Amino acid sequence: MIEKQQHGERRGRLFEAGRMKLLVLHLIAQSPKHGYEIIKEISELVGDGYSPSAGTIYPTLNWLEDMQFVTVQQTDAERKQYSITLAGETHLQQQQKVLQTLLEKLQMRRDIHEKDELLDIYRAMENLKTALRLKLKSSQVNPEQIQQIAEKIDQAAVEIGRL
Structure with missing residues (x-):
């Protein structure tokens, strides 16, 4: 899927299959988070006005829970907080090269969009x-x-x- 961007450039899919799940798990591994916090952190990480929809993040969180990579705990105001499990940490370690490549791609994307000449x-x-x-x-x-x-x-x- 190609999207038209602000400066007239075109771009392909930002996240290849499974990469969003890996990124969400990575963020949860840093500290337990609510879904909204994950959306905000991904927005900051990607930059250029990108924000994943709730329709992307919450099914991803459900999948991570089904795979037993995260646990869910109800917090104040009935919000769910997600924490990584041992299985999730193991999966993250096994996917470290893929994750590193993704994080580098996102950094490059931010750098490019911050420098119009690129x-x-x-x-x-x-x-x-x-x-x-x-x-x-x-x-x-x-x-x-x-x-x-x-x-x-x-x-x-x-x-x-x-x-």
Whole structure:
């Protein structure tokens, strides 16, 4: 799903499958939290006006509870507070590389959106990813084309590194 952004750039999905669950679990691991606190922390972490909806966060919390990665405790005003379990900590440790990659991606996204001069690079990266997805979904991609695509990407990476 591609969304139109403020400065005319396009972006793909912010969170790949399962990444929101991992991020929510990471935030709960830092300290027990209410759903609203999680929404606010993700908004601050992502930046650029992004805020996950309650329709995203609460089903995620329910899933984490079903998986026994978090426990729920009623607090004042009948709010639910979520705490990580040992199983949740284990899962988080097993997914540490994925989590680190996600946190780096979010940091890069914040950096890009705080520096307007980097928006052209972000747009170009998204264009490349979209072109790759479309080409690779095509049933007519042959091994020779795949090799050519990989070589062109490698070549571009080398040239960028030389700048």
